[in-house]
Amino acid sequence: KNQVEQSPQSLIILEGKNCTLQCNYTVSPFSNLRWYKQDTGRGPVSLTIMTFSENTKSNGRYTATLDADTKQSSLHITASQLSDSASYICVVTLRSGGSYIPTFGRGTSLIVHP
Amino acid sequence: ETGVTQTPRHLVMGMTNKKSLKCEQHLGHNAMYWYKQSAKKPLELMFVYNFKEQTENNSVPSRFSPECPNSSHLFLHLHTLQPEDSALYLCASSQEQGYSYEQYFGPGTRLTVT
Numbered sequence: 001k002n003q004v005e006q007s008p009q010s011l012i013i014l015e016g017k018n019c020t021l022q023c024n025y026t027v028s029p030f031s032n033l034r035w036y037k038q039d040t041g042r043g044p045v046s047l048t049i050m051t052f053s054e055n056t057k058s059n060g061r062y063t064a065t066l067d068a069d070t071k072q073s074s075l076h077i078t079a080s081q082l083s084d085s086a087s088y089i090c091v092v093t094l095r096s097g098g099s100y101i102p103t104f105g106r107g108t109s110l111i112v113h114p
Numbered sequence: 115e116t117g118v119t120q121t122p123r124h125l126v127m128g129m130t131n132k133k134s135l136k137c138e139q140h141l142g143h144n145a146m147y148w149y150k151q152s153a154k155k156p157l158e159l160m161f162v163y164n165f166k167e168q169t170e171n172n173s174v175p176s177r178f179s180p181e182c183p184n185s186s187h188l189f190l191h192l193h194t195l196q197p198e199d200s201a202l203y204l205c206a207s208s209q210e211q212g213y214s215y216e217q218y219f220g221p222g223t224r225l226t227v228t
Contacts, residue, residue: 004156032214043116043204043219044157089157093214099170100212104156 003027004092006105014113017080021108023073023090031095035064035075038087038107047075047088077110085112117141118220120205126226127195135190135223137205143218145211146188148180151202151222163188164211195227 004025013019025033032051036044048057048064050073057064061078077084090105118139127133139146148160162170163182177199179191188205202222208215 042221043118043206045116045219046216049216091157100214102157102159104158106154106156 004090004103004105006088006090006108008108009106010109010111012111012113013080015080015082019077019080019110021075021077021088021090021110023075023092023105025071025073025090025092025103025105027071027092027094027103029095030068030071031093031100033064033066033073033093034091035062035073036089036091038089040086044089080112082112082114085110116218116220118205118207118218120203120220120223122223123221124224124226126228127192128228129195129197131195132191132193134192135203135205135225137188137190137220139186139188139205139207139218139220141207141218143207143209144185145208145215146182146185147206147208147217148188148190149204149206149219151204153201157204161190162211169211192225195225197227200225200227 007022034049035047038044050066063076087107089107094101145164150158161180181189204222205220206217208217
């Protein structure tokens with residue numbers, strides 16, 4: 001069964017600190033992996049996307065890594081800000097014939113305290 | 115804002131009511147999606163429309179009925195819902211169908227079924 005597992009489920013850090021969120025998946029064949037940020041009361045917004053051949057992608061203070069061999073990805077947030085408080089969702093896309101099927105993780109809830 | 119709007123933002127309905135959710139995208143995209151987001155569960159893809167044609171129905175109960183009159187508008191008609199249908203319903207659009215294309219999400223409609 002294709003699954004995406006994220007850890008930790010929730011995380012509290014102090015403003016200015018770094019943190020790393022994890023995503024493990026069993027989806028195969030793999031097309032791409034995205035990290036989304038979802039603020040409370042809003043829809044998800046894409047942060048990064050990586051294909052099989054990419055192992056790192058940055059977007060400002062957000063850096064995603066991918067190890068396609070171990071089927072693991074991480075999202076590293078540097079110098080956290082209060083506005084980083086949100087849910088971070090990992091989405092792995094399965095390619096099946098001509099269709100692309102997304103499998104979503106449950107998300108990691110991040111709270112940044114001043 | 116992402117260019118995808120949803121109305122209403124909040125909806126409370128009884129199990130015998132009929133209501134509709136509306137989504138509009140101003141991005142010139144050709145594909146639109148409905149997702150369900152329940153508490154502590156991953157996002158679930160419900161329906162996909164590409165160039166106004168429904169291309170995916172992810173085993174959604176018939177009490178949910180989508181309609182896509184043109185590439186810019188998407189509706190979700192609701193009737194005789196159950197309390198377990200209470201969730202955040204998210205609409206998204208992308209340039210074309212296929213999850214290599216970035217999806218832009220609306221803010222969602224928070225639905226409560228009483």
